[in-house]
Amino acid sequence: MSYHIPLIIRGRVIEDRDLEFGGRRGGVAFTTADVRKHLAGLPLSPPSRLAELHSIPFEQILDYLDDLGRRLDLDNNRYLQEAFELSSQTSGLSREVMRHFYSTIGSLYRREAVREHAENTIGVRYLDGWVERRMASGCVAHIRAFGVRAVHVLAGNVPVPSAMGVIRNAITRSDAIFKTPSNDPITAAAIARTMIDMAPDHPITRHLSVAYWKGGDAEVEQALYRPDHIDKIVAWGGSASMTHITKYIQPGIDLVAMDPKLSSSIIGRDAFADEATMKAVAARLAIDVGYLNQQACASARVVYVQTGTDSEGIARANRFGRLLFDAVLALPPHASGPASRLSPQLAEELQSLRVMSEDHKVFGGGREGAIIVSQNEEPVDFAASLTDRVANLVPFSDMQTPIRSVNSYTQTIGVYPDALKEQIRDQLVFNGAQRLTSLGYMLKAAMAGPHDGIEPVRRMCKWIIDESNDPARVPLLSVA
16 A cells, blocks of 8 residues: 655645655555755755744744644544554554554643643743843853754654654754654654644744655765754664764764663562552553553563562562463553564564473463563563563562663663662662653653653753853953
8 A cells, every 4th residue: 555745845745756665564655755856945044044933932832832732633634644544554553552642642732731841841931032140250141042953863663753843843943854764754744734734834834844765865864964954863763773873973963862772660579468469560560561562662671570589489470470461461452452463583582482491481472462471580681672562570589680780771660669769769870770660650751851861852952151241240361
């Protein structure tokens, strides 16, 4: 089946069908315009055109986004409907899960949600004007966050990066070129077309471009990734994609990277006090394991359980594994479901453990997912490949065991109980953890906060300082 993805350059829709590309799954193909023919018009020129965005009061930006969110209604928006149909075939997630995503995109644009996002990540006063700060030296500084020219290299496992990219581009008053991924080349275009229908001449509409080109196209990237054309690259992606992008980083171009991470859980001994508590904890953990079929960096893959490692402890871990597997299967279809196609490599690893390993007990193992219970303190050696509702429980006695497992590739750690989180959080951070949360909330992130150990929305701005010094209060540098 073939779809058409328009090229959108600052409110102008280009429907050319110069090239055809294949999606990552489902035998889906799509046509689009050849970006190379439009390279002259893709960068913002001159950059002083950003001034029209900075003249808009923040309250009017909220008006615009709130109105846009109301129009991003799956039942009534034909662009979003087409995006849902295509993404349902290419994402690897079930239609029910994808329908939930596309049905809730509009809620991200609610006035109060956007206000909180802007206030917590930057500070609205720094977006709306120059903020006076008096320094100890006597200098009077005025500081403001300015928008930039950016390329956003989007991820396509879910539509959220596209939706949030539009919001962040608007609140920072920036000009963005969205490079869409092959497993979701259409969501950003659907939102942009809705913006054009709603307010074709609005500056926010006129400062968003959406394009697809094959990653690694040197002609396109060498033309765009230049300091005279862009200020920042905001990139989501895998290791290969990130490594490729870094070769374009040079003085004048800043990389804001949301690179690939893995997440885990730590469950303290209190969870295993009795059967009822184990069931309740397993139900919370099932959300962290099964929601979105582990397609997110924040999904739990390896779960350290403080059951002990003697025979009784291993028995408790196995019992908990059974409860967790049942809880994952009980998740509602809009949140989780059987894999459309389990990775052949992962299926082979599961089969090998089931047949040949005495060090592992496996519950499940097909498209429905699996829980692997290690019979010692070691995770499986393919832990980084766990996906589609396949998790590994690792029993332990000493809390230093899970703490030592954390490294710079660790993103989120779900902890039970919360009191344990408070005891070990500093050690986890020193080892590399970037986000800690209550068990069951690993995929319910506080959007208006840090991400991957950085504050990306602050990084998406250019921070400018204007310093005033009165010689009567601040002595001049000695030149004698």
